[in-house]
Amino acid sequence: MKLEYQPKIVGFLCNWCSYAGADMAGTSRMSYAPNIRIIRVPCSGRVDPLLVLKCFQRGTDGVLVSGCHPGDCHYNEGNYHARRRFALLRDFLDYLGIARERLRVEWVSASEGQKFAETVASFTAELAELGPRSES
Amino acid sequence: MKLFTSKDDLIRWLNSLLRERIIVAPVRVQELTVFQPISKVEEIAFDFGNTTLSPKGWFLPPTETLFSVQNNDGQPKLVPAVIEKDAVIFGLHPCDARGIALMDSPFLQEPGDALYRERRARTALIGLACHQAQPECFCTSMGSAPNDPSHVDILLTEVEAGYIVQVVTEKGERLLPKGFVEYKGALPTPPEPQAIPIKEVIPAIRELFNNPYWERLADRCLHCNICAYVCPTCYCFDVRDYSDRGNLERVRSWDSCQSSGFTRIAGGYDLRPTKGARLRQRFYHKLLYFPEQFQDVACVGCGRCIKACPVNIDIREVMSDLQQLEAKSES
Amino acid sequence: MDSELIHQIGNQARDLLESGTVKGVIGYERASDGLTARPFFAYEPAAVERLIFDETCSYNLVKYLLDKKDEKMAVVVKPCDSRTINLLLNEEQIKRDMVFIIGVTCPGVVETSWNHKGQTLQARCQTCQLSKPLVYDFLAEHEPVERLEGELYLDIQEMETRPVTVRRAFWLEQFERCIRCYACRQVCPGCYCPECFAEQLDPLWMGIRIAPKENELWQTIRTFHLAGRCVGCNECERVCPVDIPLSLLNRKLEKEVKELFAFQAGLNPEELPPFATFKKEEKLGFEE
Numbered sequence: 001m002k003l004e005y006q007p008k009i010v011g012f013l014c015n016w017c018s019y020a021g022a023d024m025a026g027t028s029r030m031s032y033a034p035n036i037r038i039i040r041v042p043c044s045g046r047v048d049p050l051l052v053l054k055c056f057q058r059g060t061d062g063v064l065v066s067g068c069h070p071g072d073c074h075y076n077e078g079n080y081h082a083r084r085r086f087a088l089l090r091d092f093l094d095y096l097g098i099a100r101e102r103l104r105v106e107w108v109s110a111s112e113g114q115k116f117a118e119t120v121a122s123f124t125a126e127l128a129e130l131g132p133r134s135e136s
Numbered sequence: 137m138k139l140f141t142s143k144d145d146l147i148r149w150l151n152s153l154l155r156e157r158i159i160v161a162p163v164r165v166q167e168l169t170v171f172q173p174i175s176k177v178e179e180i181a182f183d184f185g186n187t188t189l190s191p192k193g194w195f196l197p198p199t200e201t202l203f204s205v206q207n208n209d210g211q212p213k214l215v216p217a218v219i220e221k222d223a224v225i226f227g228l229h230p231c232d233a234r235g236i237a238l239m240d241s242p243f244l245q246e247p248g249d250a251l252y253r254e255r256r257a258r259t260a261l262i263g264l265a266c267h268q269a270q271p272e273c274f275c276t277s278m279g280s281a282p283n284d285p286s287h288v289d290i291l292l293t294e295v296e297a298g299y300i301v302q303v304v305t306e307k308g309e310r311l312l313p314k315g316f317v318e319y320k321g322a323l324p325t326p327p328e329p330q331a332i333p334i335k336e337v338i339p340a341i342r343e344l345f346n347n348p349y350w351e352r353l354a355d356r357c358l359h360c361n362i363c364a365y366v367c368p369t370c371y372c373f374d375v376r377d378y379s380d381r382g383n384l385e386r387v388r389s390w391d392s393c394q395s396s397g398f399t400r401i402a403g404g405y406d407l408r409p410t411k412g413a414r415l416r417q418r419f420y421h422k423l424l425y426f427p428e429q430f431q432d433v434a435c436v437g438c439g440r441c442i443k444a445c446p447v448n449i450d451i452r453e454v455m456s457d458l459q460q461l462e463a464k465s466e467s
Numbered sequence: 468m469d470s471e472l473i474h475q476i477g478n479q480a481r482d483l484l485e486s487g488t489v490k491g492v493i494g495y496e497r498a499s500d501g502l503t504a505r506p507f508f509a510y511e512p513a514a515v516e517r518l519i520f521d522e523t524c525s526y527n528l529v530k531y532l533l534d535k536k537d538e539k540m541a542v543v544v545k546p547c548d549s550r551t552i553n554l555l556l557n558e559e560q561i562k563r564d565m566v567f568i569i570g571v572t573c574p575g576v577v578e579t580s581w582n583h584k585g586q587t588l589q590a591r592c593q594t595c596q597l598s599k600p601l602v603y604d605f606l607a608e609h610e611p612v613e614r615l616e617g618e619l620y621l622d623i624q625e626m627e628t629r630p631v632t633v634r635r636a637f638w639l640e641q642f643e644r645c646i647r648c649y650a651c652r653q654v655c656p657g658c659y660c661p662e663c664f665a666e667q668l669d670p671l672w673m674g675i676r677i678a679p680k681e682n683e684l685w686q687t688i689r690t691f692h693l694a695g696r697c698v699g700c701n702e703c704e705r706v707c708p709v710d711i712p713l714s715l716l717n718r719k720l721e722k723e724v725k726e727l728f729a730f731q732a733g734l735n736p737e738e739l740p741p742f743a744t745f746k747k748e749e750k751l752g753f754e755e
Contacts, residue, residue, distance in 0.1 A: 080745035087751035097635025360650035446706035
């Protein structure tokens, strides 16, 4: 039996904006691909590169980091730091052989349930194209 | 018993051994030569000074799983480590063979380390005599020699048309193919590594524990693990249990007395809190504690630590300093 | 090299020790191979005669200051090493008045390992832009040397043009050789955490296993923790016993930090490091 490859995505969602946005997608009964496993963090600035790399090592095909829009961070600056950090990390992981498309950063506010659903859909499709992590 | 083999016959013999056994041999990896299991006899490097890491990693791997306990749906099942195949270490120099023999003392004394014991029993050592001494070699001062057959099962010495084959043990004899003819000539003269005086090292080191020499020497030490890891006789390790979704694995990895925290105990107290105390420990273990326990100095004169130490802490210099310090204090 | 340089360094060192201005002078002496150099700590004026300075003095001595925080020390500093001084001042790991910097103008150093001296200048020297240290208390000088104008990141750019899968295979092969001796961390002046992430038990990032996955985590994250902090002394690559090309990692991040944030570590001890600050309007590729 040939199993179709289903990308595994881990999403780090900030509690105040993105997690609420994902929740809104749920309460609005928007359906989105079930490939994502969500981990709630206080702020996108909390997401440690170690967490991202360990996800990839343990079989994740893509990692989504989602936070408040720049300027709207609940803690004022967390997402500005996250922005710098992940700009560099995405490039560095690509250099090490983990394709840059596998680390995605999106700004999703609490009212953007639709945007969250679309993000997951497009990310899943992109990763399905790219193939499992162990091959690239 | 001295036999002779051509290079071609040697390759043929190794190929036949490779069918049933693992062969661990020196292999060129970029600029380094390292011991690793080979898949083809062609991979073997025959011409090398000495490898960066010693072959002790076959008997005490950098990392190994001692056993695992599988969850098995609530019925825990113990899965011991299994040694799959017999092995041959090919191409090790006499100093490294002596290193393995020295490691036998702590690892085989009762009750013994089960995995080490099994690997040791199921591994034959085919040594390669040195035809050149490196500037860092001093094996003849430490109980070995470039052509010493003492601790191998077979010793090969390269000559014009091939190799002299000295069969040392019964284990070696059983490995031999038929057809090697007797070698009637003399063994070539071995090279002469630098000789260093070490007679007074042990009496000296016994008196110098509190000497400020150690803190001074440790000023430049980085406290990395390089010396211990490249050394054929250093054998400190760490054991940790790791669990994952109900499955447990007991893992053993190389460790070194040099790293800070090596002697940190519960509560945060460190028995060797200073750089000097940690550096001193390595020399005391090798030059005093080990001989007091096992009658041999735990150094074979391979010179790897001298070559690899990033800040040039040179054991020959240390031994000479110790003897001088003690001589000065006595006079 | 220059006996004039050694003369100047020696005299300064002797004065500092005789006057008791410093507890010790960290410099270089001849190694046991009679060919290369090694770090040397002179605590008495008589020891000063052992000091040398030549093209084998590639070591970065500045990190040793972190072991000697209680005493005022002098340290011999090449232009590249002075960036390390600025880094440690910036991160408040050393106090300016606790170190006497014996600066040296440097025509470049060669690759060295025990009993081996390279014939050409190190790659980082060939593209070095500093003719004298950025900070010093005394400068041992000789005639200025013409600076070469090499391209800084040719090897990084070449690596960037390879396909992702080829890069993956390359790095996995490199990381497989790592034996986690941690020499790279121990020699690096930017690695001074009392508890390294590699040794943390909770969360257990790595554990003690010496295996490809853990090695990859080790190398990747150590490099990332040095982003915007690595001053390019290349000691990590020099000390690695298994020849892992660490400068291909550290200089990649150095290049990206320069391009993304217009920042280079160790040039100005007052400047905020790139990850301690941000610009609200900057565009880094995550635009809406």
